[in-house]
Amino acid sequence: MPSKLVVIGNGMAGMRCVEEIVKRQPGHFKITVFGAESRPNYNRILLSKVLQGESRFEDIILHSLDWYQEHEVQLHSGEQVVRIDPEQRMIHTASGIQTGYDVLIIATGSVPFIPPIPGSDKKGVISFRSMEDCQIMTEYASQYRRAAVIGGGLLGLEAARGLLHLGMEAHVVHNASYLMNRQLDALSAGMLQQELEQQGMIFHLNRNTLKITGATRAQGLRFDQGDRLAADLIVMAVGIRPHIRLAEQAGIQTGRAILVDDLMQTSELGIYAIGECAEHRGISYGLVAPLYEQAQVLAAHLCEQPTAGYQGSIPYSQLKISGVHVFSIGDIQAPEAEDIVQQYDGVRRTYRRVLATRGSISGAILYGETAEGAALVEAVRRGQSAEEWLAANSTDAHASMNPADAAAIALSPHSVVCACNAVTKCKILDTMTNLQLETADEVREHTRASGSCGGCRPTVEALVRCHAAGITESAPVATEHAPVAEEIPAICSCTSLSHEGLRLQIHQQGWQTPAEVRQQLNWKTADGCLKCLPAIHYYLNTRRLIQSANLEYFPTDIAEMEIDHRLLENRYHVSGNLAQHTWTNTMPDAAVSSFMSNSLSASLLLYADPALLQQLPDSGDLLQQLYSRWQIIVPAVPLQLAAAVHSDGPVGVLLYDLAVCSSPAGWEIYAGGSSIGSFRRAELIAQMDSFHEAIRLLSLCIHYYYEQSDYGEPVWQWLERTSLPNVREQILNRYYEQHSKSGMEGAISHEHDENAVPFLQRTM
Template identity: 45%
Template sequence: MKRKLAVIGNGMAGVRCVEEIYRLSPDAFEITIIGDEPHPNYNRIMLSKVLQGDTSITDITINEFSWYKERGIRLLLGEKAVRIDAGSKKIFLESGMTIPYDELILATGSSAFTPSIPGIHKSGVTAFRNIKDCETMIEASESYRRAAVIGGGLLGLEAARGLLNLGMEVHVVHNASYLMNRQLDTMSADMLKRELMKQGMRFWMEKRTEKIIGRKRAEGLQFSDGTKLVADLIVLAVGISPNIAIAAHSGIVTNRAIVVDDYMRTSVPHIYAVGECAEHDETVYGLVAPLYEQGKVLARVLTGADTAPYKGSIPYSMLKVSGVDVFSAGDIQGDVEVALQQYNGLHGTYKKVTVRGGRIAGAVLYGDSSEGMKLLDYLKKKTPAEVLLEQAVGPGTGGADAAVIAMADHETVCSCNGVSKGAIVKAIAEDNLQSVEQIRDKTKASGSCGGCKQLVGAVLACALAGAIGAAKKVTPICGCTPLGHEEVKEAIIKRVYTDSAQVREELGWSKADGCFVCRAAIPYYMGMVDEGNRDGADHEDYEDRILGNVREVFFNTKDIQLPYPVRTEMSENYLQPSDVLVRDFGLAAVPAGWEVYVGGHAEHPVKQAQLLAVEAEEDMALQLAAACVQWYRESAYYGERPWKWLERIGLQPLREKLLDRENQEELLNRWQAAERTEMAWSGK
């Protein structure tokens, strides 16, 4: 018998979690979704586009009624849940209906924050939070001409742009000295303000509203400094308040929002929370990407699949106003240093990147946000600031096309839905996609906040022009993923993963548990990254310690992790024949000293080992051979034999790498660290 799953909230977070649950285990639950609006699941973030006239209500609907019906989901709309009895596992609705559950997800979202201002409840005052608010503003524009938007943040500016499009005279009232003061610095905010003034917006900065004037209907604002602003429509855009009343009344621990742990569990068993109503590690997220990340974790918890814990998200913002391109992520103020700051007056672009402790901490882009997703990826992976020197491209000089061409296939284009460049390019090629809308429908890229739409368009343009695309054919690691060894290795190197399950989930494995091939390969690559983060041997006694163990380990390579089991040979008498030339790694005594060989193979196909170098002393030959094994460990693909590895990387590049004494010493340091760790694990 199916377990009963109830979801209070028909918004983006709750329904996305249900989508993930259905994908992982379609027959696990009998699902009921309770929503207080009369509409099916829609994209609340795109309401600004509806108001601006760029799209319709139908276009922002994520799941039509048919979607629920096809999956056997019971959808209760226009219903308000008022109480939960955790003891009997029942939900009581305002209409008198009772809904039983085995597992319950609270996805109640948030409401527009209503400040304590006299007159706030007058007719003519509205928030900008849902479809009804949007319809109220459109209706008001037909009878009135002057609007005031309280709030110069992201939502306030999007509402203001929509009201301009509706033909209204728009005044934006903000209590700070510059716009979007939580996301921008003064430079980018000033550029933004100048552009919006050109579009027709008028600004009242550092103004605090004391009351809303008017007898029966709002007629304007009075500020604390005694000045007044006449307006027929007042729009509130000053923040959100998590909807936690039902949780608080039902004995569930709340703070600013419903308190959850790393697996989205509340204080009451079998009750979970995701989205804007959830508070994780004292943080409440109002952006779609974190909400989707929470939903994925919870879906795996409820279906019994392995999952890494939710450890928080990097907040980022993209302003969705026609003619304006703004991106902001991470920390751009406070205890950070400015690592990069570029202004191009000709192109009207600005770029600023901050660092903390030598690692990228925040970024602001104005006028060209094509590098936004790459910088966000750096933030998530806590990338060292040195990468900025490698990737330095001035704003406005390359644009979206240059950013797309520079991206690796595994890099994220749509952060909300976790869609990579490679996934988009593959979809374009396989399904002959010709528009951003087709890409959205196929991959979900640009289907949530819409901030990546420009970048998705650039990927499409580059793919259709042949600048990117089906490129080189990559042999997948296994049947669970289209990704090759190099792509997976690079992803693991750039990001700290807690376990193999998280790697498989975030890189889009088709099988949550993987197969015997990738279950071995992923831990190997993670282990090599972990080794690279450890300190090697101290330089003072480096030679004494390395030479004391290298001979023993060289002839007993099972004591260290390797991409493939190898065979080694050492011939100490050049007058007697040996198998050095058909071994993976070998040393042979010769009159001039010692020859070091690599890449032999005694079975089919038989391969003769290649001469790497000749060393005068045995110790130096042993060190070179050990460094070669270590480089094989670090750069070979899991399951790749040494002869195949050598054919792939080439003998000459290998010599250049290993005959550089500094490189050789670093490799030997890492060899020694790995050998010590393996010995410790084995108890030797």
Template identity: 40%
Template sequence: MDMSTPAKKMKLVMVGNGMAGVRALEELLKLAPDLYEVTVFGAEPHPNYNRILLSPVLAGEQTVDDIVLNPLDWYSENNITLHVGQKVVKIDRNARAVETEDGMRVGYDRLLLATGSNPFILPVPGADLPGVIGFRDIADVDAMVQASSQYQHAVVIGGGLLGLEAANGLMKRGMQVSVVHIGPWLMERQLDEPAARLLQKSLEEKGMKFLLQKQTAELVRGESGRVCAIKFKDGDSAPADLVVMAVGIRPNTELAESSGLHCNRGIVVNDTMQTFDPRIYSVGECAAHRGIAYGLVAPLFEQAKVVANHLAQHGISRYQGSVTSTKLKVTGIDLFSAGDFMGGEGTESILYSDPIGGVYKKLVIRDNKLVGGVMYGDTVDGAWYFSLLRDGKNINELRDHLMFGQDHCGNLGHSGINKAASMTDDMEVCGCNGVCKGDIVKAIREKGLFTLEDVRKHTKASGSCGSCTGLVEQILAVTVGGDYSATPKTKSMCGCTEHTHEEVRAAIRQNKLLTIPQVQEFMQWSTPNGCASCRTALNYYLISTWPGEAEDDPQSRFINERAHANIQKDGTYSVIPRMWGGNTTPSELRRIATVAEKYNIPTVHVTGGQRIDLLGVKKADLPKVWADLDMPSGHA
């Protein structure tokens, strides 16, 4: 009988619990699931979440739960010890151990530093005032949401990608937002001036304000001790109840530097993602590879694969840098840029500009190769242009048709299915989760997937912002052919039930169901109380099918009915006091004017029905607005 004891597992400690580090663990588990005893330290009190999707959370389009990538169950299922809310403050390289702020000490055989980055806070007077924050994590989003419910004026410093996403989210929360930018145009790292002007015009139409070529001199303290205004070096100023710094990020190298690791604009790593100490690896925004610290998802996930390869002791993978591209999705505007889009000496530019239609394209060519491009309004061929750029393909034969996209440059036809089939395996499909076509095809074939939901579960593609859902379905259809199971067109009411709206209405009518609990019990609802979506629908179906008999639940009415106001796209409300045929009194007009001033209601509008509409009322103010008006609601 073999009495030998099993080999003791090596200890892997990871400092940081973000997207790059956890992706490295996922890749490692695929290659060598039993090689390490893994311990993870995260400074935030959350499991791994998708930092890219903080903007939709701020805008109220998603919740924190929606953006969690690896729930707590995932760590336990994979035997990973997770310490959340624990900041590592010391690395003892001689004893090979890390220590936390609370005094916990854990030894390692291999250490992975994935400490990410910190928002850069401008060193100006008042930068430490309450109400001045960065835009980096869930805590920042919570602070912004809280401020939006109490204050009106927000200033975002920084007109880059992150700043515009923060401004858009705050605007949707009902705040008046001004974007301060030192450059002559927005997103100068990703856009040339014509594209940036189109973007600015579109955002101004949504209500965003811009203060370009402005340098911040001081943030002013108000009587409450909180920030109240921003002053500029040219003497101008603007009100600011909330200031969001989005002027850039700095790699978080403090821990690495304190342990004697070489740092220069990041934790310096070689092509195997190892630091000066070969037992210590680094990945993500904190790592500097060949002088570059990347802040986009695709390069970080490429680094993660290399780290996993070496931690798994395969030792054959190298990271040689990345060509990056940029997309803007959260503001509802299509934008794409990559490479050297500014052009210059030795380059040629092909331009297409339609300002009225809101479309602009610029392709930059050098030595018969595409070296850069920027697109606004029509980005459908972005992935194809990016593959031409990255692969250094000779485009001489395609030149005359290049501007018109992939479908016009050969035998690709015009259907979406053909477009999916023509994509190469390394073309990115899901930017939120760094998933390429090859990852999806491999999962479909190896795991026998037939539905979009299966693909989403195994690859995470289309599981975040949803903009790539159509393309994922096309790839699925091409890969499995006749076995493809299309997403059913008839959807259930919500996640609480598998029944459709039609089935629920029929059951209410045929079985004379009169209350929401009766319907839920009869149709075997999967949740005890339903959700905001199904309760409003059930209440409407009940009182419309059995008027006077069914039980009306006021809390399950649509928000417009409950609040006697019409909800707007930005989350504020429109209040219309009743006015018969335009007839009113001086007393009513005086009350309306007083309310508009008292609650800082931005727009007072005379409707086509000869009534006065107060637009931009905050939800929290609605009861007080109606009380002060002392007028009935004019149902709109």
């Protein structure tokens, strides 16, 4: 008869152990799991992604209810265990359930630390620990405007970013002089603060909260310096405490957490503890990678399989905010640590600092480019000598490569890429080869790499690129006589052409139909596939539009143009007044939409601050003309445009693909902003004297993007690929050409201001 295994805690640590057990010895235990939350097991690390709108709750579920049933694991969700009886080997729940056990695993995790601040028990004061907390924040965001997050560490910053996404004004209160002061130094923290301020966060550093104000509910904070901050929601994000009450009441030995040995055994025979509630060799870990390592050790032990026991982990930190890449490992504040590398690039906004203690790599900070993080974790883990590390990283072998690709290639085959799920480099490469995987998402699905905290995603993406290029162990060395050309991947297996190659072929030839394109270009698969068919349709239509349009604007009369009208059945929608217009291009043809509906459906949004229409009387007519001209666009991806009298901060117009906003010197045109998936601030293209000329230049920018973009390529990626200086030059040249032909007045501002010329030159 199977032994009875009871797990208290339906979280990441306990369920990873259960998963390992049923994988190693299915049927060996009769398993019962008690979870305090009324939900299946989910990835708590990714709650910030849910709050930031990048994932749904369903996306972060680790074990569905069907999984429990399939593996005969009995789950009691919403059941709080209130007592452990070691003598009777029995557990008791709040609802009266009594269950006996042969083996008991305590995986109760931790609870948020709520500092003893007067007023912390008021309504409107919450922590950020569970899905329920996310729901409360969402509810408050629908009613209130301002939130304050107490804590400028990882959790606090991720909570603040989620509140920004919900539309709240997010203030971060931190008691240190700079953010993430345990993981970063002052320089990297300053870079991080500047980036987050551009996203909209407001910081109050060196502040200690004396009191949470408000009569019936929280209404703000009062600081020790006498100043106050009004806030409708207070989020506590100052740390966690191991949840050890059950163990203490049962007489199990505890310190800061439940004391365990290398096999995760507690002081009571048959009772084990793993995760945030466990203390091993004086350390209680609050990161996911150590929790999973403990789960593997305990599963092997319980299944009577060989294990060396748990030897401790090397914790590291990565911030989970889109568009912000921060990595930290080791004690970077240790007085005995010495810098062996410190590099700062103010133009590329990157920072790299590596430290050594007594001659061995002991810590590092990476900002901006973090793909090297996996290699640094390995170096710290094995205590690599600083001399060896410097020798390996000073070679010019990868000088011509993308830094992320070079770091991925430099990893040894058995290096752990995803510490959360113990996935090695060779496991990823072997799986890609055997299953013919082509994307990082496919790798995640089949190996779990990057599926937990997401910190290793840059390394996984780099390995995918290197695998596609056939370079996985060593990079080619570029020489003066034999320069190495970067290999551009094909669109799909139907052709050897890249997106750029296909676009150039279609734009240069007179082919009219997708079938003709496939025939003339010797498509390997006669009917094409889901990857290439939408791209062919897209490039055919861009050629027709480009040939029919003049360089200033897209034409208003599309009836005479030879366009695939399945792509241009536009539905014109006006919400409110002229301030906002949205077009959605749809394809009613079921035969086409069956494989292209997600690819070629696109929306074009142009937003104009209502104040613009009041301050510039003729701007409404101009914008209306542009609406009618731009609505025929079926862009490479959904495209967002914005125009505003004043810049409403980076969370406003500067997070749009293309934007026009006023400045003290005139009107500025920006490109490459993003608020979807990857938060990026738009780059300045040029500065104009008048709003009319700014819109004219914006039209040229749209036209150039339409000509040169690959299918599925957002504006920010297009700018990275073609380079911002090149885009500026091309657009301004076109503008000058039009200006010289038309003799227009009100040209680029340097015609009226000599100081503007150096400004434009500096930006190019």
